[in-house]
Amino acid sequence: MFVLQTELGLTGRLLAFFEILLRSSELCSTVIFESVFSWLLSLCKGDTASSSANKYEIVNSGLRFLCHWIDVADDSKQVALLRKYHSPFIEMLDKYDREIAQLARYKLLEVCIKLDVHTNGLLEKCKVFLRKSFDTICSENKELR
Known part of the structure; x- marks a missing residue:
């Protein structure tokens, strides 16, 4: 039913x-x-798209919704939820190089740190994100170099 609604x-x-x-x-x-x-x-992974034509749009809208719901989880102090879901979301977000995925990854890591969601590898994921962010800036923007 959720697939049809999407x-x-x-x-x-x-x-x-x-x-x-x-x-x-x-x-x-x-x-x-x-x-x-x-x-x-499921939306962000593209598992719900029945055709590849609308998969890109469904994934992008899923990523936008994810950004909003990360904020909602932050407002509600959902530490246990973020502890459970941050790893699958980070793995999924690592597959995308889209700007909205970068924003979602940043929001997720920021909220996890803010709420003290202590899990194995969270600090390492933050370091990798920062390194990738600097690499992207340096390689794409000659003025910043």
């Missing part, structure tokens, strides 16, 4: 509805966050 362009409305539910009741927050992050991981 292809019909209803994902944004569905996620907005879940955010309203989340903000109105703390009792269901764990279920909502688990479902949303699981769906976003």
